[in-house]
Amino acid sequence: MLEVWGRRNSSNVIVVMWAIGEMNLPHRRHDVGGSFGGLDRPDYLAMNPNGRVPTINDEGFVLWESNAIVRYLTRRYGQGSLLPDSESECAIADQWMEWGKTTPYPPCIELFWATVRTEPICRNADLIAARSESLAEALKILDTHLANRAYIAGDRLTMADIPFGPMAYRYFNLDVARPELPNVTAWYERLCDRPAFQEHAMIPFGRNPAEWYVLERESVS
Ligand SMILES: N[C@@H](CCC(=O)N[C@@H](CS)C(=O)NCC(=O)O)C(=O)O
Structure with a gap:
């Protein structure tokens, strides 16, 4: 299942979550960052060396940077919704x-x-x-x-x-x-x-x- 790391109130996590919502993608989100912490943990830094949110793992494929994530998810899952026609x-x-x-x-x-x-x-x-x-x-x-x-x-x-x-x-x-x-x-x-x-x-x-x-x-x- 698609996993997302990032607190719900982060402006950069929100864009990813909104895209996920528009495409109705099953997912699991983990609260990290802000008062939840966790961004300096070695396992998190191994996924995202910036120590920032969001980060996703889609069936083993790890990606960070909110716009890159939105593009990736849209190209993979957004036909008929977020993906433009041409x-x-x-x-x-x-x-x-x-x-x-x-x-x-x-x-x-x-x-x-x-x-x-x-x-x-x-x-x-x-x-x-x-x-x-x-x-x-x-x-x-x-x-x-x-x-x-x-x-x-x-x-x-x-x-x-x-x-x-x-x-x-x-x-x-x-x-x-x-x-x-x-x-x-x-x-x-x-x-x-x-x-x-x-x-x-x-x-x-x-x-x-x-x-x-x-x-x-x-x-x-
Ligand atoms: N360019 C990155 C920026 C990521 C970023 O700066 N995220 C902020 C939250 S909006 C962050 O991780 N702040 C540290 C924290 O939440 O603890 C992106 O668009 O994903």
């Missing part, structure tokens, strides 16, 4: 996967750390404003792209939507200023209607580090 559509989906990971993800995760993962008294308003602005600039590109399509690579959900979708849940639930992004908002609302997204991506994260850790311990496998 090679060129696959390339476009790949392009948006990389974009999601490298363009809006960094300011979004920094914004998340600057708010939820920082004690309110220590928060830096200038940093929060700067990251919000960078993220908004990136999301305007996605907003324009989504003006005439329901999902990132066309009229159905594909692997293109996976890397940034879960971060959209965080963004739309953070207490920060957001610009008008009508098409990104409509796309995000479409994701929220999907049972696999509800199960794996809409994971409550609290408002501060204490709430984060309580919720982390509650969301065990």
